[in-house]
């Protein structure tokens with residue numbers, strides 16, 4: 001087993017592939033143990049640390065990242081109607097993607113509370129974090145029902161300046177306009 005693992009270090013391994021036994025090695029990230037045998041949990045590169053005898057597998061991603069049900073995504077609002085907003089998804093998880101996917105946020109998925117109009121939720125060019133709740137027909141349906149979901153950066157519809165979040169409303173420090181948004185709890189904290 002030990003010689004096999006030494007050969008495998010740096011090599012691509014598949015989920016379920018045997019890496020060694022717990023008498024010889026310490027299972028670490030990306031592995032699991034069954035009946036004393038260490039297996040790879042993911043598709044990735046097996047790494048053996050010779051000094052600590054730790055064996056781990058670092059996942060490799062296959063192809064471009066695509067949003068899935070449950071993915072947290074970030075995108076820019078492209079258009080808003082009374083009951084829907086269209087979002088151009090440009091980040092999936094922590095990865096910025098080349099190009100974008102189209103997402104749609106329906107008013108019933110904005111908040112646990114009743115929302116009167118989508119125009120109180122977001123405006124075109126706002127940056128928003130949302131969760132994918134359905135991907136039927138490659139249309140990504142989004143939800144912002146958690147407190148960590150919602151608008152991250154909002155721009156004044158009068159002058160385009162970045163709005164500040166103040167209690168229940170949004171305030172433009174340049175022209176004084178007051179607007180409404182459904183913000184994430186960390187509104188304005190991340191980089192653009």
Ligand SMILES: [Zn+2]
Nearest residue numbers: 156159172175
């Ligand atoms: Zn303004």
